[in-house]
Amino acid sequence: MNTTAVKLIKGMSAFIATLLILFGAKFLWQNYSITIPLNKELMIIGEVEKIIVEKPLKIHEPVSIIVSLNNVSNFQKTYTEINEKVAQALENRHYKIHINDNSTNELDKLYTDISLYVEKSLIDGNFPELVEKGQKLAEAIDAETIISIDDIYIYVHIAKTDKDLYKLVPRR
């Protein structure tokens, strides 16, 4: 084998080894600094059934946290608690929380109907009307709708037997 080929192989090996080392180190670091602390913090919350952490490939992308909920009586309280715990675990890092539900087509359709009143309430601020209309529409299909509001979101929880739909609507 001539010298040029040996040099080329050495250079390529160094290139591949560097990439492997850097990505390996990144995986381990993300595991210890993101996944483990998030699991530790969120699994304390009783309503949290399962969490999936999607680590970002790119440096500026947010950490994506998919949370599956179970037996939620107060969606607003549960979400606020989850948000606080995530913020505490990830400190200054950007993140996105996705609430995973087990919705059905029927519940989805119901939310589509409710969403019109959600949009209307965002414009005219008539939230009591939203709550009233939501409950009325839910009763029509033997479901239950719990709508609550804070400064940031409108929390919509629609439940029918063991099926749930959770929606977070930003107020701005």
Add this chain to the structure above:
Amino acid sequence: MIMKYKEVIIGIGAGIIGYMAIIGIDILPFIFLIGFSAALYFIAGGQLIKVKNASVGENKKESFISFDDIGGQEVAKKELCEALDFIKCSDKIKALGIRPLKGILLSGSPGTGKTLLAKAAAQYTNSAFFSASGSEFVEMYVGVGAKRVRQLFDQARQSAKKLNKRSAVIFIDEIEVLGGKRGKNHSHQEHDQTLNELLVQMDGISSDEDIKILVIGATNRSDMLDSALMRPGRFDRVVKVDLPDKKGRAHILKLHTRNKPLAQDVDIVSIAKDTFGFSGAQLESVANEAAILAMREDSKVITSVHFKNAIEKVMMGEKLDRLPSSDEKKRIAVHESGHALVGELIFPNSVASVNVASRSNALGYVRNTQEDDMFLYTLDYLKGRISVSLAGAIAEDVILGSRSTGASSDFQHASDLARHIIFAGMSELGIISPEDLPKDKLHEAISSILSDVEESTMELLKKNMDILKRITDELLDKETLTGDELKTLINGKAA
């Protein structure tokens, strides 16, 4: 070191940049910086990086040369060995309270074996051997030379430790470049710094150190060295490495012909006699050239003829195809016959060969030899040499009736010899002070010596006109006459 793993470093760099690109870091500024650095590197012809990382000194692991492998130089070897014993027997010298030698300066003409002596010194003391040339420390950037001196000493210490040796020999060839008198150099600031660093490093060598360092410097211009470098405690000993004498030349020739097949007729002592004034390097060249000539002739052994031709080649250069006209050739033959005849008449057995074949700048030449090395010259001897020098031109005058420009270097040589006579107090002026002697007086004295010798030489040649003509004819016929053939012609035994 960096240059050794260049491809690995490039691979790692590319890997890091690739990783940065994948994770979304903007790599354009990095690529720009790398491109800019590469452009600077190529514009500077690779010098920028070399300057930063260059170190001097080379660890010679293969130098298995002992003092027995060095011919001649018995005095230098003896003196060097004595100095080196201080390193070898450090416990003994500690007991006697002797300060170890810090440096040895080998001073002598080029090609006399100074480097070989240094290598043999490393072998003798079982030391790590580092060699560097004085010019390796010279750099246009201020501070680089001094840094290299420090690096060289550090490298020597570390290398000796690695090799499990108790001492290291640092050999600096052509040390006058580095150790020249301070303040006389144009780039004196950098030059002085480099020399100062060497002085500091040599001062720092103590007998208590685990690794003992001996600095061996070699120079052929010891007069140019700074006095600080020459004082005791720096270069404690100056070992004179002279041109080898006849015995030394024979020893050197024996060493260089060890691995060469020699014919029965080769007499090393006779070759040593013919190579008066040759350095060790020239003698090595003679042995090598003789072998090359033998190979050219498809000869399996190297004969004495090969050696004779090799001596002439080393002394005068390669034979040229330049063909002078027949008139010129005759004049050359007459000229060289004059030198040869007078040479042989005044100094019997002194002519080794006479040639009219062109070599290098000479159209013809007489190669002289002498029975024994001479160190003192008498007035008669010097006058005899002047006579030999003038004989070429006088022979042209006697036979052809005119002189030519071919004798100008002979006259220069004759004038130098005459000046030597005057300055040695052997002229009619008596003992003189060379500095205070007026130029016209000197000129008169030189002219007087030369005209006296010219007259006597003219008489000698006229008296031996027949022999001169016979030598000229024979030379025109054969182109080359050996010393023996010349003697036969002079003694009238020619056919």
